[in-house]
Amino acid sequence: MRTLTLALLLASAALAAPPARIVSTAPSLTETLFALGLGDRVVGVTEFCRYPPEAAAKPKIGTFIEPNFERILALKPDLVLVVRNPVQLAEKLQRLGLRAVEIPQETLAEIIASIREIGRLTGAEAQARLVAGRVEAELDLVRRRAAGLPRKKVLFLIGRSPGTLQGMVGVGGGNFLDELIRLAGGQNVLASSPMPYPRVSVEQILAADPDVILDMGDFAHREGRPMESGREFLGLWSAYPVLRAVRQGAVRQVDSEVLIRPGPRVGEAAMRLLELIHGVRVP
Numbered sequence: 001m002r003t004l005t006l007a008l009l010l011a012s013a014a015l016a017a018p019p020a021r022i023v024s025t026a027p028s029l030t031e032t033l034f035a036l037g038l039g040d041r042v043v044g045v046t047e048f049c050r051y052p053p054e055a056a057a058k059p060k061i062g063t064f065i066e067p068n069f070e071r072i073l074a075l076k077p078d079l080v081l082v083v084r085n086p087v088q089l090a091e092k093l094q095r096l097g098l099r100a101v102e103i104p105q106e107t108l109a110e111i112i113a114s115i116r117e118i119g120r121l122t123g124a125e126a127q128a129r130l131v132a133g134r135v136e137a138e139l140d141l142v143r144r145r146a147a148g149l150p151r152k153k154v155l156f157l158i159g160r161s162p163g164t165l166q167g168m169v170g171v172g173g174g175n176f177l178d179e180l181i182r183l184a185g186g187q188n189v190l191a192s193s194p195m196p197y198p199r200v201s202v203e204q205i206l207a208a209d210p211d212v213i214l215d216m217g218d219f220a221h222r223e224g225r226p227m228e229s230g231r232e233f234l235g236l237w238s239a240y241p242v243l244r245a246v247r248q249g250a251v252r253q254v255d256s257e258v259l260i261r262p263g264p265r266v267g268e269a270a271m272r273l274l275e276l277i278h279g280v281r282v283p
Contacts, residue, residue: 020078022080023075024042027045029083035263078099082101084102112135119131137267141282158171158177163236169199172197173196216254252276
């Protein structure tokens with residue numbers, strides 16, 4: 001009886017102890033873990049986890065859509081963090097006997113809640129409150145700065161084929177990027193799309209005639225390295241002088257991943273969007 005009681009107590013203590021070996025399956029989750037001061041506990045990240053720089057040196061477990069389950073198991077994690085995804089990754093990991101927790105990050109409210117939830121799961125509640133509070137303050141600052149500005153029509157492209165305006169993917173409605181555009185004083189021209197990230201044609205862009213075009217080229221490109229040179233980039237869009245954004249020199253080449261990471265840098269993303277859309281900098 002005493003042996004059984006002791007075993008139960010040890011099992012309870014193990015469950016209560018903060019996880020010591022954490023695998024992250026998305027860049028936003030990795031950024032959150034490091035922002036909470038948990039980088040030393042992270043034992044595996046994806047191929048696209050490049051921020052902060054220390055994250056890039058961690059063992060790789062594949063990509064978000066195609067994780068390597070053998071590598072994950074070999075790392076012996078006591079917690080695997082997963083964002084909501086179409087491949088039921090959390091369920092697959094749980095069937096392998098791992099503790100996998102799905103963390104929604106599709107809206108601004110979910111992003112802020114995810115910081116607090118990761119803090120709860122890892123025993124870093126105090127730091128999570130500080131980080132979440134900072135993000136909320138940054139978003140509120142941008143909201144107040146943009147309140148009196150005219151609403152500009154914005155097209156935000158997060159992907160396309162290199163060197164051409166083909167294979168374009170834009171930001172639709174119902175996601176955190178759409179919220180950020182509105183918060184920063186923009187009107188998302190694709191907000192009515194039933195898809196969160198719809199395919200976009202040149203004809204659709206001509207019909208929408210946005211005031212500002214934000215073009216990431218390819219969201220998987222290396223941080224700070226756009227696909228085309230500045231001259232090549234402008235050449236793509238100068239073929240359509242009828243577009244208001246082209247005529248007014250408001251086609252922006254975006255080369256930072258901060259705008260598409262639903263994590264602790266989302267306040268920084270809002271500030272960047274305010275500058276890209278309205279030319280207003282937040283100190």
